[in-house]
């Protein structure tokens with residue numbers, strides 16, 4: 001049963017309340033995941049600290065700070081999807097946020113809440129891993145930077161300690177000639193979570209691959225990336241034959257799960273198809 005509900009206006013007060021509550025406390029942002037978890041009896045916090053009225057500049061807004069795109073953790077998925085800077089600098093992230101659930105969810109759900117939920121069938125995390133994004137995580141005693149690649153550690157598990165809040169997400173501004181894309185395959189209703197999601201960050205130079213990041217989400221507990229496969233593709237011609245090789249290697253290496261959205265066999269086929277599609281789409285995109 002909830003016995004205390006806090007609605008602080010700054011992160012410092014929120015962090016103090018969270019520290020005081022210990023293992024009985026939880027922060028709530030949009031509530032789109034947490035309320036369901038409480039209703040299903042999966043978690044039972046007795047102290048809720050709502051972040052929806054926090055007005056710290058760090059927790060809101062989207063801006064360029066040098067070569068970094070800074071996104072406040074409290075920004076909703078709708079705000080991220082429609083922000084001109086996100087659409088220009090990391091179009092794959094705008095697309096991933098635009099494809100989440102439905103408009104009611106996107107208008108409430110926050111980017112930090114999506115990462116902290118750490119559900120394997122989520123859209124934004126793969127793009128953030130592809131773009132080497134980092135979270136600025138605060139606690140009442142200090143702060144640390146956590147790469148999104150190391151934040152999600154398993155099914156609904158992450159590297160956040162009790163008492164920590166994701167305040168910002170930092171995305172490095174891609175080099176000139178970089179494309180960013182996200183493709184989502186849904187097997188049930190149009191508003192569903194992904195069966196397979198593929199994020200690509202691709203830089204080409206003179207028709208060859210200069211840098212390539214391919215991340216597959218929703219198929220295991222954590223977003224999947226294989227640096228050795230990507231290293232082999234680097235320096236090769238930016239052509240469908242290279243995309244075919246990358247896709248085949250990923251399909252071979254990933255051991256997907258079976259769930260209501262698709263069997264492991266079905267997902268393996270889709271990983272191959274969707275990676276080829278995502279890379280072809282990225283290669284055809286205009287660069288910044």
Ligand SMILES: Cc1cc2nc3c(=O)[nH]c(=O)nc-3n(C[C@H](O)[C@H](O)[C@H](O)COP(=O)(O)OP(=O)(O)OC[C@H]3O[C@@H](n4cnc5c(N)ncnc54)[C@H](O)[C@@H]3O)c2cc1C
Pocket residue numbers: 026027028029030031032033034035051073099100101102105108109110111112113114115116117121122123124160164165166167191192193194
């Ligand atoms: C019908 C439906 C469809 C959906 N479809 C999709 C989909 O297609 N793709 C997809 O990716 N997701 C989907 N989702 C999930 C949704 O995107 C997430 O539920 C949402 O992003 C979570 O954000 P929130 O702000 O609502 O988090 P909350 O529900 O408020 O919190 C979620 C968790 O994160 C913690 N938390 C919240 N904010 C912070 C913070 N700043 N720092 C640290 N911890 C924090 C909370 O304590 C809680 O444990 C769907 C959800 C629903 C209900």
